[in-house]
Amino acid sequence: MHTKICTVDLKSGILCPKCEEKVRRGEVTPLDLEVAKVLLSLESKYSALQNAYFYRAVEAGDTLVILMGNRDVPKILSYGGKLLKEISERTGKRRIRIVAYNxxxxxxxxxxxxxxxxxxxxxxxxxxxxxxxxxxxxxxxxxxxxxxxxxxxxxxxxxxxxxxxxxxxxxxxxxxxxx
Ligand SMILES: [Zn+2]
CATH class of the missing domain: 3.30.300.20 (K homology (KH) domain)
Structure with missing residues (x-):
């Protein structure tokens, strides 16, 4: 998966100085980190996530919106509710929407x-x-x-x-x- 944060950092849970700086500047939010980790952990089960672009995540009320690459959205949605349910369980957000970043x-x-x-x-x-x-x-x-x-x-x-x-x-x- 492609994100602003190094894959190694997401897997280890320890940010390198470059990524730490992105978080400090607010370019990457704690929610982005959390969602990126969840998506990365689902990669092996849902192969479309492997080459997908994750841009940002925002939440409002019980809705979590995940902004992904234009071409990735239809592939991700083709898994039906199954993947969304897993994201929902892991993030604790009731409604998950995958939206094409623009x-x-x-x-x-x-x-x-x-x-x-x-x-x-x-x-x-x-x-x-x-x-x-x-x-x-x-x-x-x-x-x-x-x-x-x-x-x-x-x-x-x-x-x-x-x-x-x-x-x-x-x-x-x-x-x-x-x-
Ligand atoms: Zn890093």
């Missing part, structure tokens, strides 16, 4: 909301100088979002440092108002 904000948001699809994404500038990222989904898509909106918001904050505002278009209430 540096592009829009693509990453699409991954978080998938299978619901996003209609528009806009940046709002607030009077106090801060910004909000407004995501609009169709009302019909609301039920397809696999995790709670507050969890998505927390994840967006920790992954991209953005404040998310989520709105729905054409919700039943809105339709009623329009007659």
């Amino acid at each position: 540096a592009d904000k829009r693509r990453l948001l699409e991954e978080l909301f998938a299978p619901a699809s996003i209609l528009t994404i806009n940046t709002l500038w607030l009077p106090d100088g801060s910004t909000e990222t407004k995501v609009v989904l169709s009302g019909r898509e609301a039920r397809r979002i696999p995790i709670s909106i507050s969890t998505v918001k927390d994840l967006a904050k920790s992954l991209m440092n953005i404040n998310l505002r989520v709105e729905f278009e054409g919700t039943p209430a809105y339709k009623t108002v329009r007659g």
Whole structure:
């Protein structure tokens, strides 16, 4: 498995000075370390993990999101719930989501909301100088979002440092108002 931390360090549990520095700078979090260790320990059983790229892990509520390489995600998901269940047992997190890492904000948001699809994404500038990222989904898509909106918001904050505002278009209430 490819990660920012040396495999040797993950196996021994002792970080080399380079990796220790990455943790100190916050480039690698304790959660990243924990998840990397778990994934590494599952490598022999789930061979797709052997050449996979692990980028980051973030948690919100009872959900653990694991960011993996684009090409690795379908391979990992092809194991079905079995691998996810093992990750869940070893990390103590109830819900595990494997998401394709993407540096592009829009693509990453699409991954978080998938299978619901996003209609528009806009940046709002607030009077106090801060910004909000407004995501609009169709009302019909609301039920397809696999995790709670507050969890998505927390994840967006920790992954991209953005404040998310989520709105729905054409919700039943809105339709009623329009007659
Ligand atoms: Zn190292």
